Amino acid sequence: MRPTLNIVGGGHVGRALGRLFARSGLFVIQDVMTRSLHSARHAVDFIGAGDPVHEIAALRHADVWMLAVADDQIAQVASALAKAGLVDGAVVFHCSGAKSSAELDAAARAGALAASVHPVRSFADPAAVAAAFDGTYCGIEGEPHALALLGAAFEAIGARLVPIDAAAKTVYHAASVFASNYLVTVLDAALRAYQAAGIEPEVARELARPLATETLSNVFRLGPESALSGPIARGDMATVARQQQAVTTWDEATGALYAALAEATTDLARRKRGGA
The missing domain is CATH 1.10.1040.20 (ProC-like, C-terminal domain)
Structure with a gap:
């Protein structure tokens, strides 16, 4: 049985990675949640899989959760998912380069395995990223069992994994800002x-x-x-x-x-x- 994946956030990163995971067949893309049903439908159309959702109450349990939201929303979304009882035993990861997996503490306290995976590239054109992701470096840190699953999944879509120190995540992201x-x-x-x-x-x-x-x-x-x-x-x-x-x-x-x-x-x- 392939693990199910829910995606929260339908911006450039969520759509590009969602399309890559959908094409790879690694996950069953389940629910895609954005701020409106209209944008969720657009995200699902781009990804090529999943059901559009615009509120947490409509989300189903999933084995893996990708939080592709703005940095200042990560902790809030993780807390909301935890309060809804949706993440116990699940792998929850975000894609921020500036925030560590500690932003997911609320989910971790609710039984989730938390991690972060940050692709080091521009997502200005998500279609182009999805078409040429092979060789993309990704900074990873978090709970070991979560990283084992996510590492294999990202390597399967062409990523090159770079373990980073969670305590130095802000400096790590600043490096990308300089570059x-x-x-x-x-x-x-x-x-x-x-x-x-x-x-x-x-x-x-x-x-x-x-x-x-x-x-x-x-x-x-x-x-x-x-x-x-x-x-x-x-x-x-x-x-x-x-x-x-x-x-x-x-x-x-x-x-x-x-x-x-x-x-x-x-x-x-x-x-x-x-x-x-």
Whole structure:
């Protein structure tokens, strides 16, 4: 008998993983609950399996529960499921990168086996994710028996599992923010600075593209110390000071960003030179 899976949350993550699990045949997709019956039906249509539900009273017992909800809703949903008597003996997991499995304490106290599985990738296009999930790294932590079941299920849909320290979950998620969100912010600053120099936006992107892509390639091929180049790596702090002043004069907020990055880059350059 295949285990039953209920999905709470029909956003990008819930839909993408739901479709993957439905196609794999690992679980019987049972109930899919979202805030409205309309959105639940859309989620079920995307997943290709399950029954749409929009209230906890309509949910059935399941062997596995995936809580694909916003971070600040995880504990609330877990508590509601526990109060409804739905999770005793079940595996309950969430997909947050910022919160640990401790967010599911209410469910654990009600007899559930709690865990978290966080796919490290963007879910902006759930259809594309479902079509090319193979090789996706997933940070996992939680109750060992829950991880045994979930680990096998995620590996079956192509995941690469990375055990993480639950106590360091927030720092772990911040790493992804640095690698993704803040990278966008830094590139936005670069593009705006090009435009401030009179360069058209389309041309600015083409100027930044080879610098950004080659630098990223070097970081992952050689490591950050070897990939670092530019005035700070050369020790040309006079140039850095002039740039700092010019950027601050142009845009004070971007100047503050430049200053913070210069300080961090100076530390990286010291490591590059083998300093303390």
